[in-house]
Amino acid sequence: MASAQVIKRAKYKTTVKDPGTAGVLKMAWDRFIFTPNHPNSASNLDVEFRFIKGHKNTKEGSNKPPWLNLTNDQGGSYIFEFESYPDLHTCRDFVGKSIGRSGETPTAASGKTDASLPDEQISTAELELRIKLLRENSELQKLHKQLVIGGILTEAEFWATRKKLLDRESSRKSKQRVGFKSAMISDIKPATDGRTNKVTFSLTPEVILQIFAEKPAVHAAFLKYVPKKMTEKDFWTKYFKAEYLHSTRNAVAAAAEAAEDEELAIFLRNDDILAKEARQKIRRVDPTVNMEADQGDDYMHLPDHGLFRDGGKDIIESQYELYRRTLAHDLNRHAAVVLEGRTVEVELEDTRTVAEALAKLKRVESANEDSDGTANQGILERIARITEIEDLQASHGPPLAPLCIKDPRDYFDSQQVIAVKAPAAEGKKCNLSSREAYGSLRDSISQTKQMGLLNPVVKTKDALQVFNALSHDISRTKYDVGKNPQDSVLDKLPSTTKEQLLHHWTSIQELLRHFWSSYPITSSYLYAKVNRLKDAMSQIYPQLEEIKKSVPAHHKQHVSVLVRQMHQALDAAFQHYDADLQKRSAKSSERPNGYV
Amino acid sequence: MASAPSKLYADDVSLLVVLLDANPFFWSASSLPFSKFISHVISFLNSVLLLNQLNQIVVIATGHNCCDYVYDSSSPASRSAGTGKLSALSVDLLEKLEEFVGRDEKLLKKEPEGSIASSLLSGSLSMALCYIQRVFRSGPRHPHPRILCLHGSQDGPEQYVAIMNAIFSAQRSMVPIDSCFIGAQNSAFLQQASYITGGVYLKPQLLEGTFQYLSTVFGTDLHSRGFLQLPKSVGVDFRASCFCHKKTIDMGYICSVCLSIFCKHHKKCSTCGSVFGQPHSEAASEPNKKRKAGDT
Numbered sequence: 096m097a098s099a100q101v102i103k104r105a106k107y108k109t110t111v112k113d114p115g116t117a118g119v120l121k122m123a124w125d126r127f128i129f130t131p132n133h134p135n136s137a138s139n140l141d142v143e144f145r146f147i148k149g150h151k152n153t154k155e156g157s158n159k160p161p162w163l164n165l166t167n168d169q170g171g172s173y174i175f176e177f178e179s180y181p182d183l184h185t186c187r188d189f190v191g192k193s194i195g196r197s198g199e200t201p202t203a204a205s206g207k208t209d210a211s212l213p214d215e216q217i218s219t220a221e222l223e224l225r226i227k228l229l230r231e232n233s234e235l236q237k238l239h240k241q242l243v244i245g246g247i248l249t250e251a252e253f254w255a256t257r258k259k260l261l262d263r264e265s266s267r268k269s270k271q272r273v274g275f276k277s278a279m280i281s282d283i284k285p286a287t288d289g290r291t292n293k294v295t296f297s298l299t300p301e302v303i304l305q306i307f308a309e310k311p312a313v314h315a316a317f318l319k320y321v322p323k324k325m326t327e328k329d330f331w332t333k334y335f336k337a338e339y340l341h342s343t344r345n346a347v348a349a350a351a352e353a354a355e356d357e358e359l360a361i362f363l364r365n366d367d368i369l370a371k372e373a374r375q376k377i378r379r380v381d382p383t384v385n386m387e388a389d390q391g392d393d394y395m396h397l398p399d400h401g402l403f404r405d406g407g408k409d410i411i412e413s414q415y416e417l418y419r420r421t422l423a424h425d426l427n428r429h430a431a432v433v434l435e436g437r438t439v440e441v442e443l444e445d446t447r448t449v450a451e452a453l454a455k456l457k458r459v460e461s462a463n464e465d466s467d468g469t470a471n472q473g474i475l476e477r478i479a480r481i482t483e484i485e486d487l488q489a490s491h492g493p494p495l496a497p498l499c500i501k502d503p504r505d506y507f508d509s510q511q512v513i514a515v516k517a518p519a520a521e522g523k524k525c526n527l528s529s530r531e532a533y534g535s536l537r538d539s540i541s542q543t544k545q546m547g548l549l550n551p552v553v554k555t556k557d558a559l560q561v562f563n564a565l566s567h568d569i570s571r572t573k574y575d576v577g578k579n580p581q582d583s584v585l586d587k588l589p590s591t592t593k594e595q596l597l598h599h600w601t602s603i604q605e606l607l608r609h610f611w612s613s614y615p616i617t618s619s620y621l622y623a624k625v626n627r628l629k630d631a632m633s634q635i636y637p638q639l640e641e642i643k644k645s646v647p648a649h650h651k652q653h654v655s656v657l658v659r660q661m662h663q664a665l666d667a668a669f670q671h672y673d674a675d676l677q678k679r680s681a682k683s684s685e686r687p688n689g690y691v
Numbered sequence: 692m693a694s695a696p697s698k699l700y701a702d703d704v705s706l707l708v709v710l711l712d713a714n715p716f717f718w719s720a721s722s723l724p725f726s727k728f729i730s731h732v733i734s735f736l737n738s739v740l741l742l743n744q745l746n747q748i749v750v751i752a753t754g755h756n757c758c759d760y761v762y763d764s765s766s767p768a769s770r771s772a773g774t775g776k777l778s779a780l781s782v783d784l785l786e787k788l789e790e791f792v793g794r795d796e797k798l799l800k801k802e803p804e805g806s807i808a809s810s811l812l813s814g815s816l817s818m819a820l821c822y823i824q825r826v827f828r829s830g831p832r833h834p835h836p837r838i839l840c841l842h843g844s845q846d847g848p849e850q851y852v853a854i855m856n857a858i859f860s861a862q863r864s865m866v867p868i869d870s871c872f873i874g875a876q877n878s879a880f881l882q883q884a885s886y887i888t889g890g891v892y893l894k895p896q897l898l899e900g901t902f903q904y905l906s907t908v909f910g911t912d913l914h915s916r917g918f919l920q921l922p923k924s925v926g927v928d929f930r931a932s933c934f935c936h937k938k939t940i941d942m943g944y945i946c947s948v949c950l951s952i953f954c955k956h957h958k959k960c961s962t963c964g965s966v967f968g969q970p971h972s973e974a975a976s977e978p979n980k981k982r983k984a985g986d987t
Contacts, residue, residue: 532715533796539718539725540789547776548730553902561900565907565922572923 100124101189106176107131107140108162115176122189127165129175140173144193152187158451163187224261225254238602247631252609252624275433279425280305296335303446307453308432311368316361317450325358327446337362369428381474383481588650595642596657599635603661606632610668614675629672632665702914704745706826706834708819709736709841711761712873713752713792714810717844723873723898729788731902732841733781738906740764740780746912747834749822751815752788753842754795755808758815760822761787809847812840812880816857816868823866835913837867837890840881843874848932848939851880858884867891869909873898879928879939886927893922934962 101122106115107129118131129140148168153159161183165173177183229236242248254261280302286295307314313334321330337359340348353360588596610628613621639658646654711732712718718725736748750762762784774782816838823836838861861868867890870881877894885892895904908921933940933954944953949963959966 529716529796529799532719533792533799535719536713536715536725537789537792540729540785540792543726543729544777544782544785546726547774548733548781549727552730552734553900557897557900558903561895561897561903562907564896565904569920569922 101186103182103186104178105129105182105186108174108176111162111174113174115174120175120186122186122193124193127190129173142167142173144190147190147193150187150190152183163190165190221261228257228260234598234601237598238605241602242605242631247606247627248609248624256608274436275305275308276301277433279429294339296331298331300446303450304453305432307450309428310366311372312361312364312366314450314453315368316358317446318454320358321447330358333359334362379474382478588646588654592642592646592650592654596654599639599642600661603632603635603664606635607664607668610672614671616675616679625672629669632668636662636665702835703912704743704834705739705912706747706749706823706836707736707739708822708836708838709748709750710812710815710819710838711750711752711788712810712842712844713754713788713795714808714844715792715795716755716808717810717874721843721873723901727899728873728901729785731905733784734902735905735910736784737778737780739910742910743912745834749819750784751818752791753810753812753815754791755810756795756798756800758811758818759791759794760818761791808844809850810842810844811850812842812844812847813850813853813857816840816854816861816884820857820860820864820866823864827864837869837913839909840868840870840872840884842870842872842878842881845874845876846878846880849937851932851937852934854880854884858887862888867913869893871895871901871905871909873901877928879930882924882927883929885924891921892924 101120103120104117105120106117107120108115116131116133118129121128121130125145126141126143131139142165146167146169147165149166151164151166153162161177161180163175163177163183163186165175167173175186177186229239239253243250243253286297287293307317317330321327325333333356336352340352353364586593606628610625610632613625613628616622616625639661643651643655643658709732718728736750739748740746746764748762748764749760752759752761762780764780777785819838823838826833826836858868861884866888868881868884868888869890870878870885870892872878872881872892872894882892884890891908893904893908895901911919930939930941931943931952932938933943934951935953935955935957938954940952940954944956944967945951946953946960946963946965946967948965949960951960951962953960957967
């Protein structure tokens, strides 16, 4: 095991934006202590790991400084900024171990505490979901009122079995991921002030996101230069100057400006990163793609397919090719970005976050692509297979997949074995041997052949008796139960009775579910819960009796059948409870020396 | 005759598939002798054929070791003409039945243990459903099929899975399974079959009047059942058999993946192969053991 103590220099911050107080962080196996460098500063800390719920830290590859964030169980957090990432890693590992160690002891302790309800972190979102569910479903609300507000179950227990309902609610509200607009909002037209020579460009984070997505060179420049070399305002001023130069179609002036200002040059030149990506894509094109061109593919004789940006015509000289940007370029690039469908999940607050979020996304994607080496292998194999010339190859048979058919006889044979071993069912004993049995059956058949059918087939009095019995049965059951075999008895009852019965049934279900899941009783919390449940169930018992009495006579039988079922379920629970109680008292009396 | 085809296969044409129980062990111990029973049945079949010219009847015998078709009214005319006492149907059916019983006996491997052996209901149900499927695929106009089980033997719990599968496929094809149970106790399988497929389950109280029961309750076609009231059974025995031992059980363990039923805790589901977790009772029993060891 590593050393029992870790001592590092760190700065303690209360929030992310806090500059932080410098000091020394000392971690022992059960607590950590922070002493600031200035003895007058108020941020002395001495916290036990028992109260620390979790820890987060910034990643090494990101541009963030090395921070470790320890969250305590009341929702507060302690943020420490270290001097280097290795420091951060040692502390983080230590914290992880300590939390794991101290996590074991408290749960054992809390198991013994008397009737302490488990701590529940309910977020406000979840609370809202619950309230909404209760409002919409009146049955659930009634159940909730009866059980939770009546003090029989706690909120946690009530909602523990209803996670699926809550999830369904929350997923209904899930945000739709919005992609890029198809309109080219990055092509901003400035607002001109008629009097002065100022033009004003207004930028919103969505526009910025699109600009960064479409022009990776601008994105890279932003990450590189801001805030180190220039402020954001300067950056955007330069960018829009470049845009202005583009819009004037003055390639000569653009070249001149580019020669002077390095940063401006980035915006004016063609996008390097984009060119590199395009080259990569070209390399990966499937050689089996049909490249046959037709008249629709003609894009040479009319520049830009005859479309002109802002109505002007492009007249470009070859030495300024580098500074040319046609409408076709821009449109294609915009379309490619929109169709890629990259979504950035972060809230777009300021440019910095936008840039970083996009950078992270791109990194993730490139990492995924790199790990796709096997996919490339597959593609190469497929290309090799498709491009082969069939008449020069020997013919190979169709591809084979191994056949796996389980022998159906296995199943039936095993059934046969089991059937033969099956124990004897109850019923009349067959006294004859099999041969005699078959013989007697055959005799009956031949007897019938000889004698012909019975004449009359059925005696009159028998027929009449059958007829009467059937009619009576049919009319009785029709009156009682209804026409279809799947009609329910409940629909015949008056609606109040029906509702009461259903309500009692659902509450009994709920109580029984909690009751049976609490066994075997391993802690006093469960014991108290079982007692509460038992009291609630004993209250319902006489209520059911009341219902039975209040029902009019012709429904009494059905209601009593239903009530009897509920009583049986409750009785089984009571029995189990009593048996368990007896067992416990017997066991506790066994202990020697009166030890409790 | 141009208008005649439209009159073919009106709503009330029925195809009745009768599953006749020919289990000798049951019949040798039954209170109603087989010869009387078969006359009731043959008279009933004749009367069904009389109801509509286009009605069809198929009889499948359910034996102890095998099942087979013993009569098909749509097959070309039988070899034997009727004798004076019996119609062609009866003669044909009885002869085939006798042959069937002989075949069944030959297939007998060993004496059935215990008291009552069950007959192969699952086999005959499957054969009936296959025949009905063939009728469905014979064209757009076909009679409305239904299955009538004349059964008396006990349920064999080892056939639970096969019978339930047959019942569900009958439900899917909308073929009602009626049952007239002439044995001693109620048959859970047939009750479930009738309940699930929307058929009628009847246990006649007076066996001498079987013909009357048959013609009153089971004679009508499916279309007319819409305006008749037929007897309903009040309760259905929904008990299942466990998949491992084929015992009938009330409480058991169920695999949450494939819903197979087991009577004891298993480590692995034998149907779908999913692995189960530990049962709770083991955790509670351990402290008991420790304490006992400490006391002694």
